[in-house]
Amino acid sequence: MTDMSTMNRRSFLKRSALAGGVAGTGALAAPAVLAQAPIVLKMQTSWGASNIWDEFAKDYARRVEEMSGGRLKIDVLPAGAVVSAFQVMDAVNDGVLDASHSVCAYWYGKNKAASLFGTGPVFGGSATTMLSWFYAGGGDELFRELTQDVMGLDVVGFLGFPMFAQPFGWFKGEVNTVADLQGFKYRTVGLAADLMAKMGMSVAQLPGGELVPAMERGVIDAFEFNNPSSDKDFGAQDVAKNYYLASYHQASESFEFLFNRPFFEDLDPDLQAILRYGVEAASTANTAKAMDRYSADLQWLQDEAGVTVHRTSKEILDAQLKAWDELIPELEQDAFMKKCLDSQRAWVERVTFFEVMNSPDYTLAYDHYFPGRLKL
Numbered sequence: 212m213t214d215m216s217t218m219n220r221r222s223f224l225k226r227s228a229l230a231g232g233v234a235g236t237g238a239l240a241a242p243a244v245l246a247q248a249p250i251v252l253k254m255q256t257s258w259g260a261s262n263i264w265d266e267f268a269k270d271y272a273r274r275v276e277e278m279s280g281g282r283l284k285i286d287v288l289p290a291g292a293v294v295s296a297f298q299v300m301d302a303v304n305d306g307v308l309d310a311s312h313s314v315c316a317y318w319y320g321k322n323k324a325a326s327l328f329g330t331g332p333v334f335g336g337s338a339t340t341m342l343s344w345f346y347a348g349g350g351d352e353l354f355r356e357l358t359q360d361v362m363g364l365d366v367v368g369f370l371g372f373p374m375f376a377q378p379f380g381w382f383k384g385e386v387n388t389v390a391d392l393q394g395f396k397y398r399t400v401g402l403a404a405d406l407m408a409k410m411g412m413s414v415a416q417l418p419g420g421e422l423v424p425a426m427e428r429g430v431i432d433a434f435e436f437n438n439p440s441s442d443k444d445f446g447a448q449d450v451a452k453n454y455y456l457a458s459y460h461q462a463s464e465s466f467e468f469l470f471n472r473p474f475f476e477d478l479d480p481d482l483q484a485i486l487r488y489g490v491e492a493a494s495t496a497n498t499a500k501a502m503d504r505y506s507a508d509l510q511w512l513q514d515e516a517g518v519t520v521h522r523t524s525k526e527i528l529d530a531q532l533k534a535w536d537e538l539i540p541e542l543e544q545d546a547f548m549k550k551c552l553d554s555q556r557a558w559v560e561r562v563t564f565f566e567v568m569n570s571p572d573y574t575l576a577y578d579h580y581f582p583g584r585l586k587l
Contacts, residue, residue: 249284254310257296260289263440268312271493278485296418304364311469316401327551329464330401332535336559338373341463345370348558365472371490372497376462379455379523380435381447389530398434403460409534426450439509448516457523459531
């Protein structure tokens with residue numbers, strides 16, 4: 212059949228349908244087809260309502276609703292609305308929540324392998340590299356194996372938004388050597404807690420909303436959360452004035468979008484696809500917003516809040532890599548974790564070789580056009 216024949220057939224069917232509709236107007240007192248009520252998902256985040264990450268979750272919800280033509284609606288709730296920030300996985304598994312927006316490291320206490328999907332050894336790969344491993348290098352199947360087979364959970368999960376490497380964090384004084392860190396009470400999460408313990412710090416794993424009060428009470432001496440915008444909103448600048456960027460402790464994390472599996476599998480295939488691919492759409496939107504807001508808020512912290520921004524010293528970065536070297540053999544005693552780490556190493560060795568060899572020196576270019584801005 213030619214394109215013209217197809218068009219004529221469609222026109223004929225359309226005209227017939229319209230004619231039938233006009234002819235039957237008097238006989239029908241109500242529309243023949245009623246609008247379908249939206250399916251509402253209850254999604255809780257691990258973030259406070261004022262955190263930029265709560266906006267990120269709502270950006271995802273808006274895209275899902277628009278792509279589904281209103282058939283899906285996500286009710287985004289902040290941390291604590293139903294369960295605490297660290298309990299969202301349990302709530303999704305139990306069906307108390309339909310979905311969650313969090314990070315895998317928050318259920319590290321259930322299985323340390325959780326950290327390999329965001330806060331594990333970097334091996335030289337960025338968050339973009341490791342998110343690519345999830346989708347193209349077999350990471351998604353390993354995540355399914357961990358959650359469904361190893362842990363027996365009724366969840367389906369996707370990762371999205373490759374986060375910028377997380378700052379080393381907030382300190383009251385300068386820290387330039389490993390000796391400066393000894394005995395610090397420091398907040399982080401996931402395997403980063405094990406890493407920092409090997410570097411001589413005692414570690415508390417706390418949700419973001421508890422960080423500044425804990426610093427004020429002396430429960431912790433220093434902390435990291437994730438980014439300048441969230442840190443600013445927490446009021447980090449009110450309890451510390453030294454902000455250290457660049458670290459290997461959490462350099463490859465992404466958000467975790469988790470769904471109750473019976474709920475997810477009961478949806479029509481097109482709605483499942485919208486939830487799945489909406490994560491990819493949100494990744495792009497989140498990255499654009501993060502680049503804008505993180506950089507602007509970092510500038511505000513420097514110019515308006517009196518914060519001194521440092522780049523973490525090479526000595527400390529080298530020590531972090533050596534601490535990972537000590538930690539990895541311990542992790543590999545677990546067969547599943549070894550399988551994940553082997554997969555990640557193979558991916559990074561091949562992919563990052565291309566990335567590094569192919570990338571021009573952006574620092575050189577930046578310094579050329581904005582001389583004196585960088586203090587490395």
